[in-house]
Amino acid sequence: MDLFRRFALGEIDAFETLVRQFQGEIYAWIVRIVRDRGIAEDLTVEALWRIYRARHRFRPEGNFSAWARRIATNLAVDHVRRKRPEQSLVADPAGGPQLDHLLQRETQEKIHRAFRRLPAKLQVAAMLALVEEQPYDEIADALGISVGAVKLRVFRAVRILRRQLSHLGVRP
Amino acid sequence: MTKHDDRQIREALQQSFPTVNTEIHRDLWPAVLRKLEARRAQMPWYDWALIGLSSAVFLLFPQLILVFAYHL
Numbered sequence: 268m269d270l271f272r273r274f275a276l277g278e279i280d281a282f283e284t285l286v287r288q289f290q291g292e293i294y295a296w297i298v299r300i301v302r303d304r305g306i307a308e309d310l311t312v313e314a315l316w317r318i319y320r321a322r323h324r325f326r327p328e329g330n331f332s333a334w335a336r337r338i339a340t341n342l343a344v345d346h347v348r349r350k351r352p353e354q355s356l357v358a359d360p361a362g363g364p365q366l367d368h369l370l371q372r373e374t375q376e377k378i379h380r381a382f383r384r385l386p387a388k389l390q391v392a393a394m395l396a397l398v399e400e401q402p403y404d405e406i407a408d409a410l411g412i413s414v415g416a417v418k419l420r421v422f423r424a425v426r427i428l429r430r431q432l433s434h435l436g437v438r439p
Numbered sequence: 440m441t442k443h444d445d446r447q448i449r450e451a452l453q454q455s456f457p458t459v460n461t462e463i464h465r466d467l468w469p470a471v472l473r474k475l476e477a478r479r480a481q482m483p484w485y486d487w488a489l490i491g492l493s494s495a496v497f498l499l500f501p502q503l504i505l506v507f508a509y510h511l
Contacts, residue, residue, distance in 0.1 A: 279475075283468055283472075286467065286468050286471055287466070287468060290463060290466070290467045290468070291462070291463045294461070294463040294467070295461035295462075295463070298459050298460075298461055299459065299461060302456060302457075302459050304459070304460070304464075308463075308465075308467065308470075311463075311467055312467050312470045312471055312474060313474075315467065315471045316471060316474045316475060316478070319471075319475060374451075375451075375454060375455040376455075378451050378452065378454075378455040379455045379456070382452065382455070382456075393452070394456075397448065397449045397452050397453075398449075398452050398453055398456050425445060425448050428448060429448065
């Protein structure tokens with residue numbers, strides 16, 4: 268019996284093999300969304316547990332990777348939704364004179380805060396499409412929506428972001 | 440909105456968000472297994488409901504404890 272069928276039947280050995288095979292891929296996807304390694308590890312463990320719990324819904328002839336990624340994405344979107352917008356992870360711009368450095372940092376902080384105020388669904392679509400430059404079809408698959416819907420979310424995110432930034436006096 | 444606008448926003452976001460390392464640094468299987476075992480060890484809700492119901496019955500009708508003990 269193949270691995271996926273054994274997993275769907277609840278065999279723990281089969282699940283262990285799948286965890287070892289796919290944990291890196293699931294973690295990489297989650298960390299791209301949440302951008303924190305510790306949180307991404309916790310969410311990956313939670314996602315893997317949910318995957319095991321949902322094994323009855325998995326069709327062994329289906330695509331395990333895509334199915335697992337969708338579960339992981341839902342979890343990551345929930346995390347982004349719960350996360351407070353004040354939390355910030357702004358990159359420290361390297362080099363440059365002190366004043367430029369401070370201005371640049373302040374601008375980045377404003378962009379970061381404006382981004383974190385976007386609705387979670389828009390944040391995730393924009394993060395994956397614009398920051399991580401992931402293919403639209405993969406994003407669509409992970410979010411369980413069409414490519415057109417992903418493009419619309421990204422478009423809306425950019426529009427809201429531009430409006431918020433112009434209110435803050437920032438021109439990216 | 441033009442492609443130029445999109446590119447500006449994309450570049451601004453890429454500068455604002457630090458690049459993340461997507462490599463996993465440890466095997467997560469032990470943590471997953473611990474979580475699975477912890478959840479398995481937890482009593483399901485219907486067991487708690489049964490305990491609650493039995494306690495309520497024994498509190499209301501204490502004489503049933505003797506009947507119950509006799510049948511054990």
